[in-house]
Amino acid sequence: MRPSSDSGAPPSLQVLLWRRALDPHIGRWSLPGGRLRADEDVATSIRRQLAEKVDMRQLTHVEQLAVFSDPRRVPGPRVVATAFLGLVPSDVDPEVPEDTAWHPVDDLPRTAFDHESIVLGARDRLRAKLSYTNIGFALVPRDFTISLLREHYSATLGYRVSATNLQRVLSRRGLLVDTGRTAPSGRSGGRPATLYSFASHDVQITDPFAAFKPPGTGRERSS
Amino acid sequence: MRPSSDSGAPPSLQVLLWRRALDPHIGRWSLPGGRLRADEDVATSIRRQLAEKVDMRQLTHVEQLAVFSDPRRVPGPRVVATAFLGLVPSDVDPEVPEDTAWHPVDDLPRTAFDHESIVLGARDRLRAKLSYTNIGFALVPRDFTISLLREHYSATLGYRVSATNLQRVLSRRGLLVDTGRTAPSGRSGGRPATLYSFASHDVQITDPFAAFKPPGTGRERSS
DNA sequence: CCAAAAGTGTTATATATACACCCATGA
DNA sequence: TCATGGGTGTATATATAACACTTTTGG
Secondary structure (H helix, E strand, C coil), X not given: CEECCCCCCCCCEEEEEEECCCCCCCXXXXXXXXXXXXXXXXXXXXXHHHHHHHCCCCCCEEXXXXXXXXXXXXXXXXXXXXXXEEECCCCCCCCCCCXXXXXXXXXXXXXXXXXXXXXXXXXXXXXXXXXXXXXXXHCCCCCECHHHHHHHHHHHHCCCCCHHHHHHHHHHCCCEEEEEEEECCECCECCCEEEEEECXXXXXXXXCCCCCCCCCCCCCCCC | CEECCXXXXXXXXXXXXXXXXXXXXXXXXXXXXXXXXXXXXXXHHHHHHHHHHHCCCCCCXXXXXXXXXXXXXXCCCCCCEEEEEEECCCCCCCCCCCCEEEEEHHHCCCECCCHHHHHHHHHHHXXXXXXXXXXXXXXXXXXXXXXXXXXXXXXXXXXXXXXXXXXXXXXXXXXXXXXXXXXXXXXXXXXCEEEEEECCCCCCECCCCCXXXXXXXXXXCCC
16 A cells, blocks of 8 residues: 555545455456465565565565455455455555556555455554554655645545644654755745654554553653 | 462463473473464464363463464474464353463473464563553453452563552542442551453554654643 | 745633542441 | 541642744745
8 A cells, every 4th residue: 555646636545455366256356465475474575575565675664464264255266365464655656567556545446355345444544543653654655744744644544634643743752854955946935944854664562551650650651 | 371370479470371282292281272263263273272171261361373384393294383372261260171380481391393483572572561451351350350360460571560640540540440349458458449450342442652643632631 | 915834822622540539237 | 436448529630632823035
C-alpha cells in the first residue's frame, strides 16, 4: 500500500493489485503473492514475490497480518495464506507490469477470493498504527514538509487531519527531526516550509496506552 | 493462559504447557498444538487440539497471534506454525493430564523450540489489550467483585493495579454491569462487595486511540 | 502592500492517577 | 464499637483539539 499524491483527484490510500490470468476467478484483481519455498520464511517469501512479480523493492515496512485458512476460501484444494501489510512511500512510483495497477483502497474493484477483506483489514491495521506508532515514516519521502505529511496522513486515515496538531503531536513524541533546510515556496508565494525527517525508521510504539499503567508513572514520557 | 488465584503464592499469569514425549527436545515443555487437518481452519484446529489433548474446552477467548515459519525453527523438515492466544477464566481449573501443567509466564521452565518467545509475545499482546479493549471479561468468572478483578488484572499486567481506578475506568467505558447482588463479606468483616459482570463478552475496542481523530469528535464517547 | 502558505500561542476539554474520606459488615 | 475491606468525592496532571494570530515568502 501507499498514499497517493496524484494531482487532481483527492489523495487516497492505494493498494497494488494484479489481474489474475489463471482460471479460478480469472480476470479479477488479486493481491500479489505466491507459494512459500522450503528454504525461506514467510517474510522473505513475500519480499521475493513482490520483487520478482511486480518489481516492487522499495518497501519501507513489511508486517504480518493474519493467516487465512478457511478450507473453502479458494476453490479446489485448501490454500493457507499468510497476509502481509507492505508499505511504499509516496514518492516511489515504480514501473509496474502491464497486468498490475494501483487501486484506491476505499473504492476497490471486484477482487478474487477473500482478498477484499484482507485489504480492508490491512487498511484498518495501518490506520490504527498511525495513531500510536511512528509508522508514518513509511509513507513519506525521507525529507518532507508538514503539509505533505498531513496530506498523506489524511489520505490514509480517510479524513482531514490538521497540520497544526499533527506537527504538535509528532513533535511532542519526539518523532520529528528538523533538517534545517526548507522547501522552496510555490509560485503563489507563502512562507517556505521546513523540511523534517523522522527520527527513527523502525516501527516503535510511541503512545503507550493510557490505562492501568504501573503506579507512579502517570502519563509522563520523559524528564 | 489464565490468571492464577492459587492461595499462598502471589497471583500470576499462567500458561498451560505440555511435556514433550517425542524426540526433538524430548522432556522439554511445549505449547499444546498439532497438525492442521484439511477440512478445518486454524482456529477450529487449535480448539480441537486443546479439547482432545489437554481437555481444555472452556476458552473464553481465542485469538490468532502470528505465523512462525523460519526453516530452522525446528529440527528436520520445516514446520509452519500459527500461534494463538487462548484465555481461560480464573475460576476454571480443569483436570489437566499428567504430562501437562500450568507455569507462570514470568518464570518459564526451559521450553522446546521457539515456544518461549511465542509465550512472551502472547503475554505482551494480552497486556496491551487489557488497556484498550474489554478483554478482561475472559479472565474472570461471569460475576465478580472489583477486588477479584483487580487481582487478576494485577497478575496479568505484572504490577499492582488500583481497585479504585480500575472501577472508575471500566465504569466510564460502560463495561461493567452491576448485578444488584453482593458477595458475602469474609470472616474478618468488611463491607460486602458488589458483584459485577461485563456488559459484553465479545472483544471490542473500548479506548480508541487518542491522536488524529476525525475533526469534531474530540475524545468524547457518548452524550 | 497584499495574498498565500507556514508555524506559534492560547484556551478548552477529556481522561486518568492519587489520595482523603465515608460506608457496611463481622466479631 | 472497632477493625476490615468496599466504594465515592475531589484535586491534579497531561494530552489533544480548536482557533486566533504571527511570520515569511512571491508578485
